[in-house]
Amino acid sequence: MHQPKSYAILTNNTSQTRSIIDKLLVNMPIPALQQLQDLKGLLFSRSEIDRFMDEEERHDIKILTKETQQSLKTMSSGEQKKALLRYLLQQEPDFLVLVNPFDNLDVATQAQLKEQLCDIASSKIVVQLVSRLEDILPVTTDFFKLDGEQLYPYETAKAFWEENQGQAITFSGNIPQPLQALEATDTELVKFEKVSVSFDGRQVLDQIDWTIKRGEFWQLIGPNGSGKSTLLSMITGDSHKAYGQDLTLFGQKKGSGESVWDLKKKIGYFTPAVTDKFQGYHSLEHMIISGLHDSIGLYVIPTDTEKRLAHEWLKLLGLYDKRANHFRDLSAGEKRLIMMARAMIKHPPLLILDEPTAGLDDPSAALFVDLVNKIASESDTAIIFVSHRKEPGLHPQFNYILNVRDTGSIGRVGLP
Numbered sequence: 177m178h179q180p181k182s183y184a185i186l187t188n189n190t191s192q193t194r195s196i197i198d199k200l201l202v203n204m205p206i207p208a209l210q211q212l213q214d215l216k217g218l219l220f221s222r223s224e225i226d227r228f229m230d231e232e233e234r235h236d237i238k239i240l241t242k243e244t245q246q247s248l249k250t251m252s253s254g255e256q257k258k259a260l261l262r263y264l265l266q267q268e269p270d271f272l273v274l275v276n277p278f279d280n281l282d283v284a285t286q287a288q289l290k291e292q293l294c295d296i297a298s299s300k301i302v303v304q305l306v307s308r309l310e311d312i313l314p315v316t317t318d319f320f321k322l323d324g325e326q327l328y329p330y331e332t333a334k335a336f337w338e339e340n341q342g343q344a345i346t347f348s349g350n351i352p353q354p355l356q357a358l359e360a361t362d363t364e365l366v367k368f369e370k371v372s373v374s375f376d377g378r379q380v381l382d383q384i385d386w387t388i389k390r391g392e393f394w395q396l397i398g399p400n401g402s403g404k405s406t407l408l409s410m411i412t413g414d415s416h417k418a419y420g421q422d423l424t425l426f427g428q429k430k431g432s433g434e435s436v437w438d439l440k441k442k443i444g445y446f447t448p449a450v451t452d453k454f455q456g457y458h459s460l461e462h463m464i465i466s467g468l469h470d471s472i473g474l475y476v477i478p479t480d481t482e483k484r485l486a487h488e489w490l491k492l493l494g495l496y497d498k499r500a501n502h503f504r505d506l507s508a509g510e511k512r513l514i515m516m517a518r519a520m521i522k523h524p525p526l527l528i529l530d531e532p533t534a535g536l537d538d539p540s541a542a543l544f545v546d547l548v549n550k551i552a553s554e555s556d557t558a559i560i561f562v563s564h565r566k567e568p569g570l571h572p573q574f575n576y577i578l579n580v581r582d583t584g585s586i587g588r589v590g591l592p
């Protein structure tokens with residue numbers, strides 16, 4: 177049997193990805209992909225998982241998790257993706273549209289999924305929409321680039337690879353200083369001592385010891401389901417599992433009467449999903465200044481000093497000329513740079529970056545990583561960077577590595 181077509185479409189920050197997906201799924205004609213016109217296609221993407229999660233939460237309709245008690249929301253990214261793929265294959269589609277399929281997955285799960293997708297591609301048409309070159313399946317037969325709404329086909333694989341191997345861009349200038357010097361905090365910002373966590377009788381974390389000190393740059397590494405989000409939510413005050421544990425945050429023992437609000441003021445938090453909350457018409461200048469007021473968008477008139485500071489950040493990011501533009505009109509990569517400036521404007525004692533490069537194309541991810549390195553070296557802010565990918569160019573001082581065991585994940589400190 178001859179191998180069906182496997183299409184790879186490389187997307188960048190200008191790509192109208194949603195529009196091409198919609199056309200593919202409702203069989204609207206796409207000249208370069210005529211073969212798919214009358215075929216049934218299904219979507220494998222983060223947005224589909226979110227949609228099913230929403231169905232569960234709001235309407236109590238369990239589709240992907242029919243066979244388990246656990247809700248989709250509490251599953252790890254790997255478990256969620258497996259459940260979605262299984263469900264899609266049961267529907268026997270003619271082709272699958274895969275959108276950044278390896279995002280949020282650890283290295284081992286990525287490798288398993290890659291093998292499974294290559295296997296599927298040997299008998300079924302797949303259309304990959306990917307922003308990272310390393311995600312393109314080796315079985316790919318036809319290559320494209322999506323600029324805006326325009327789909328450009330390549331004559332050969334060689335022509336595609338030659339044109340798209342990117343070069344790095346870097347920042348020049350230092351990161352702006354805060355309006356007020358960083359509040360004097362204890363040297364130890366976070367201290368887990370023999371912290372164990374269980375869900376429904378199953379132990380997920382086993383005797384975690386982890387101390388994060390002022391100004392340190394950590395990468396938190398662990399396979400899907402190893403408990404990374406659980407650890408982060410204990411630090412940010414979003415998990416009740418933190419109570420009764422030997423956990424000290426900014427010098428205060430957990431459960432000793434601190435308010436979640438006080439805690440949140442000390443932590444800058446960024447995950448790509450946060451950008452989706454900013455749907456209003458906020459200018460870039462106001463978006464950055466809103467970080468000083470802990471608000472989503474700006475609802476007070478900014479002072480001249482605040483504006484000057486925001487302008488310094490915009491200049492550093494190369495976005496000063498766009499300062500009056502609306503945040504919602506920026507590219508995905510630009511939005512993340514602005515969100516980083518917003519999270520950093522006060523130089524919080526701790527900055528948490530939860531898979532911050534997911535979904536970005538290679539040049540935008542490289543630029544983002546460059547900004548993180550810069551913040552780490554030019555400020556007293558401690559950073560926790562969570563990512564499954566070995567981001568080329570990221571320079572953490574330490575790794576905190578979770579290893580999964582039957583009795584819960586154990587943690588150890590490793591040097592990068």
Ligand SMILES: Nc1ncnc2c1ncn2[C@@H]1O[C@H](COP(=O)(O)OP(=O)(O)OP(=O)(O)O)[C@@H](O)[C@H]1O
Pocket residue numbers: 250251252253254280375376380398399400401402403404405406407
């Ligand atoms: N509220 C909950 N109820 C039941 N199980 C949960 C809950 N929250 C997390 N879990 C389980 O705990 C384990 C650890 O989950 P967690 O989300 O912390 O892992 P993770 O390392 O962040 O995974 P990923 O990299 O996929 O995001 C998973 O097996 C998950 O299913």
